[in-house]
Amino acid sequence: MSNTLRAIPSHVEPRRRARFGTHGRDYIRVGLWIALLISLALWTLPLVFIVFTSLKSEHDIVSSPVFSLPLNPEFGNYAEAIQGGNLFRVGTNSLVIALIKVPIGLLISAAAAFALARIKFRRSRLLLGAIALGAMVPIQVAIAPLFQIVNNAGLLNTYLGVILPYIGFGLPYQTFILYGFFRQIPEELDESARMDGASYWRLFWQIILPLSRPALAALFILDFVATWNEYGMALVLLQSQDSWTVPLAIQGFQSQFTSSYGPINAFTIMSVLPVLIVYLMFQRYFVSGAFAGSVKG
Amino acid sequence: MTAVSSRRPRDPRPRLRRSGFVTALPFLAPALAAYIVFVIAPMIESVRLSFFQWTGFIGAPQEFVGIDNYIHIFTQDAVFWTAFRNTVIWVVLSLIVPLGISLLLAVALNRPLLGRNVFRSMFYIPGVLASIAVANMWRWIYNPNYGIGVSLGELFGMPWLSDVQWLGDKNIALFSVFIAFIWQSVGTNMVLFLAGLQGVQAEHIEAARIDGANSWQVFRNVTLPALRPTMVVVTVLTFIGSIKVFDLIVGMTGGGPAQQTQVLALWSYQESLVNHQYGTGNAVATVLLVITLVIVVPYLVWIARREEK
Numbered sequence: 001m002s003n004t005l006r007a008i009p010s011h012v013e014p015r016r017r018a019r020f021g022t023h024g025r026d027y028i029r030v031g032l033w034i035a036l037l038i039s040l041a042l043w044t045l046p047l048v049f050i051v052f053t054s055l056k057s058e059h060d061i062v063s064s065p066v067f068s069l070p071l072n073p074e075f076g077n078y079a080e081a082i083q084g085g086n087l088f089r090v091g092t093n094s095l096v097i098a099l100i101k102v103p104i105g106l107l108i109s110a111a112a113a114f115a116l117a118r119i120k121f122r123r124s125r126l127l128l129g130a131i132a133l134g135a136m137v138p139i140q141v142a143i144a145p146l147f148q149i150v151n152n153a154g155l156l157n158t159y160l161g162v163i164l165p166y167i168g169f170g171l172p173y174q175t176f177i178l179y180g181f182f183r184q185i186p187e188e189l190d191e192s193a194r195m196d197g198a199s200y201w202r203l204f205w206q207i208i209l210p211l212s213r214p215a216l217a218a219l220f221i222l223d224f225v226a227t228w229n230e231y232g233m234a235l236v237l238l239q240s241q242d243s244w245t246v247p248l249a250i251q252g253f254q255s256q257f258t259s260s261y262g263p264i265n266a267f268t269i270m271s272v273l274p275v276l277i278v279y280l281m282f283q284r285y286f287v288s289g290a291f292a293g294s295v296k297g
Numbered sequence: 298m299t300a301v302s303s304r305r306p307r308d309p310r311p312r313l314r315r316s317g318f319v320t321a322l323p324f325l326a327p328a329l330a331a332y333i334v335f336v337i338a339p340m341i342e343s344v345r346l347s348f349f350q351w352t353g354f355i356g357a358p359q360e361f362v363g364i365d366n367y368i369h370i371f372t373q374d375a376v377f378w379t380a381f382r383n384t385v386i387w388v389v390l391s392l393i394v395p396l397g398i399s400l401l402l403a404v405a406l407n408r409p410l411l412g413r414n415v416f417r418s419m420f421y422i423p424g425v426l427a428s429i430a431v432a433n434m435w436r437w438i439y440n441p442n443y444g445i446g447v448s449l450g451e452l453f454g455m456p457w458l459s460d461v462q463w464l465g466d467k468n469i470a471l472f473s474v475f476i477a478f479i480w481q482s483v484g485t486n487m488v489l490f491l492a493g494l495q496g497v498q499a500e501h502i503e504a505a506r507i508d509g510a511n512s513w514q515v516f517r518n519v520t521l522p523a524l525r526p527t528m529v530v531v532t533v534l535t536f537i538g539s540i541k542v543f544d545l546i547v548g549m550t551g552g553g554p555a556q557q558t559q560v561l562a563l564w565s566y567q568e569s570l571v572n573h574q575y576g577t578g579n580a581v582a583t584v585l586l587v588i589t590l591v592i593v594v595p596y597l598v599w600i601a602r603r604e605e606k
Binding site for chain 1: 334335337343480561
């Protein structure tokens with residue numbers, strides 16, 4: 001970004017003016033800006049409606065338009081949602097699953113990516129392709145047999161029973177991305193380390209992993225969000241209400257309290273809050289993760 | 298580089314190459330184990346089960362029926378073709394509408410503008426929300442009694458708008474769900490395009506401008522060609538994301554009304570795990586697998602070729 005700006009002969013004027021100095025250009029830019037603002041307003045409206053509804057009493061919801069302000073905020077909806085949706089229980093489930101799955105999955109993927117990127121063996125490219133393929137096939141293709149496998153292992157409705165398949169389905173993408181990242185680390189590093197007698201383990205732990213911290217951090221955040229949001233597999237593997245994760249509880253709450261619109265929306269809002277907070281705190285990783293993943297892939 | 302210095306660092310190599318796979322195995326083993334047991338094996342089992350008739354209950358007999366399940370879904374199962382048609386519509390629309398909007402947004406937000414980062418962040422937000430949460434939000438927005446249509450209809454005095462059954466009318470339900478998908482996916486693609494736009498050389502744009510090209514010509518002849526690799530990636534990611542659409546449909550319509558918003562991923566799941574028709578359910582899954590492979594394998598070959606360069 002800044003390169004674009006630096007390429008232009010420097011002016012004392014503020015950055016924005018640097019490129020579009022003439023008045024005609026300015027009008028275009030103001031028009032564009034207004035168009036963007038309108039689009040953004042449209043984009044934000046659904047969230048605004050949800051927040052409004054979550055703060056309205058049953059009576060207000062039925063008698064006033066969706067976009068009217070909640071003048072007498074009804075916070076009881078939130079209390080009701082926490083109670084009825086068993087929010088603490090399902091929140092804990094989701095958190096435990098994500099906090100176990102994400103680091104272990106990432107480490108396993110990193111090890112595999114390291115072997116593929118750094119250790120020369122025959123057919124390693126083919127193996128990479130076979131692993132990458134897994135990132136692209138819909139889960140539903142394997143969901144019924146997966147249920148049988150987990151069921152036969154007696155792991156239905158357990159943390160382990162969902163963490164293991166999550167790791168399996170998560171690692172193709174992460175391995176693929178980390179492979180790309182590791183390839184960019186100069187190979188001379190390996191060679192000099194190996195000349196010094198370092199084993200591949202030390203190379204992995206002490207050189208490659210520390211150098212990959214930005215990629216690992218981005219993948220950690222992205223995977224945390226993806227794990228928190230996962231619905232399709234959880235739907236099949238976690239059937240008892242006590243083992244539910246947050247997405248299952250959203251759907252469950254909705255079908256149990258069909259017309260309690262206030263609490264339903266309050267529940268949806270609380271369910272997305274953790275992910276929103278993670279997003280706002282680690283925003284740059286979402287961009288760099290996308291960047292690492294797609295363009296350099 | 299002299300002959301000596303280029304040979305010396307390679308010294309440890311021949312020994313490694315001989316036992317390369319053995320050396321790599323400890324690093325690969327955990328990943329391969331998880332991948333084979335939870336991804337590959339179920340997929341193969343899925344294909345195998347598509348040739349059997351089975352209720353899915355442990356102990357119930359699995360009866361080999363050859364290609365009967367495929368004959369059934371292709372010739373007798375009306376829902377399969379609805380699901381197939383809807384999946385095709387969904388994928389095609391996904392490749393046009395959200396991609397077009399995200400490209401526009403990315404190009405607009407690639408310029409220096411006041412509050413650009415706020416715009417980017419806000420457009421991206423729906424993309425981090427769980428699809429099932431998005432589905433529930435929009436289910437409320439589309440509520441036939443108190444939703445947005447009713448309020449807008451009253452506001453503008455258009456009673457017909459109040460009467461629209463967004464998710465209940467079989468002719469429009471799929472498109473109503475699709476609007477939620479647009480809302481959710483535009484931000485993610487926008488970020489990918491923005492990343493791709495970083496690869497467009499500012500000098501090339503300047504040069505084109507100096508040559509007298511207008512904005513459209515610059516976009517058409519400089520920006521778009523430079524975006525081609527990103528375009529391929531975004532297209533494939535969108536394809537992968539759209540062919541497995543599941544959460545949004547489950548959360549908003551459950552496939553209804555009268556199976557009119559059914560899609561392949563959901564139909565496969567319902568046949569196997571709800572209707573206990575493992576044979577036909579896995580036949581649908583296998584069809585989905587084949588469609589995916591036909592698109593994805595050439596992409597992987599393309600990536601591999603690009604890597605080699």
